[in-house]
Amino acid sequence: MTKLVYFAWVRERIGKGEEEIDLPASVKTGGDLLRHLKTLGDDYAHALEHENVIRIAINQEHVEHDDPIAGAREIALFPPMTGG
């Protein structure tokens, strides 16, 4: 099981802040994860529609979409940040 956490409009569109899911072995990168989640329902498909704007963090550190997710305890998906 992998813990997924969502923030801002990704959280709102998916309809939850976090969940634990089993990922198929074919999901090897952050990009693979986005494409897998989009098959899970309309909410996910809507939240992750524009894949290139979704930011990914693994174990609370920013990663690129093609970075491997092997060993991730916590994967976060969120929009571009707007703090400060």
Added chain:
Amino acid sequence: MTKLVYFAWVRERIGKGEEEIDLPASVKTGGDLLRHLKTLGDDYAHALEHENVIRIAINQEHVEHDDPIAGAREIALFPPMTGG
């Protein structure tokens, strides 16, 4: 009569903070003024030895050495500024 005011080490070397003097008609620019003052005694000569570092203000505004001093009510001579 023209009022002259001095600051920092220019003031210390000349030995006074201000004075009123009569300037000869041949003194037309700030540079002329420096060269004239240097003839008035060793204190002036020491204070104004390195003419190019002396800053000049006329009526409380910075001027260049070759700017005319005609009409000046108050001429200030001082070293490069070190505030802030």
Added chain:
Amino acid sequence: MAGDAPVIVRVQTDDFDAAAETARLTGDGDAGAIVTFTGLCRDEGGMLAALELEHYPGMAEAEITRICREAVARFSLLGIAAIHRVGKIAPGENIVLVIATAPHRHAAFDGASFVMDYLKTSAPFWKKEHFADGRTGGWVDAKESDDRAREKWA
């Protein structure tokens, strides 16, 4: 200098006190320059009722700390503080505080500016607008100008 410079990082709902945080950073007599940046909630011509600030707990603090440490090393800062508020924030209220101390002014200016430019684009915070007419606006869009501001340090 970089090794033992104080780094103060907090994410909190309460307001902050720039003078009190500055006093915590200074005191050893080496600091010749303190630059303080305060980011406030603008009222957008009276239209805005509040901003709602969401963050990723844990990562937000870690990311700001990483940015602050990089600023200390890069500009030889004597100290750095970065405090970010979350929750609902009304127009005129404080959102973020950054304080950089250094022997000389350019390092302090650069340090505070660097931290803000990276914080804007790398620290996991998101703003949502609530309007005065009762409507909930959308999430604030990230600005390309913020990305460009960060790139100038690369």
Added chain:
Amino acid sequence: MAGDAPVIVRVQTDDFDAAAETARLTGDGDAGAIVTFTGLCRDEGGMLAALELEHYPGMAEAEITRICREAVARFSLLGIAAIHRVGKIAPGENIVLVIATAPHRHAAFDGASFVMDYLKTSAPFWKKEHFADGRTGGWVDAKESDDRAREKWA
């Protein structure tokens, strides 16, 4: 914006209060960014007993005001304050305060930095050092680096 932006300029022997001056500058809700610069007297490794600050009364205030107005116009500031102390100042004490307010952060950073760079080289103030061992040091030399800092705005 440039026409009615508050410009606070003072030369004084007393210390200043950055928070109080900031409160005087802000309040209308347009400000999204406040940058405050404080310049302090360093202790120079314990050698310095005090700095003595001399100024040209009248011209000092006029020159700082001119610099501040130029900063307001150039960076569309919402307000600017510049307060410079004179007289004897001990290590750790404040010397100068500059506060710039603007809708966005880069204007506020640039405004405060611009005022400091011009103030250093154009405002008629001079520093003399008094050392801890009782010696009166010389007048502080102007730094070429300050001239270069000003030139970058030209």
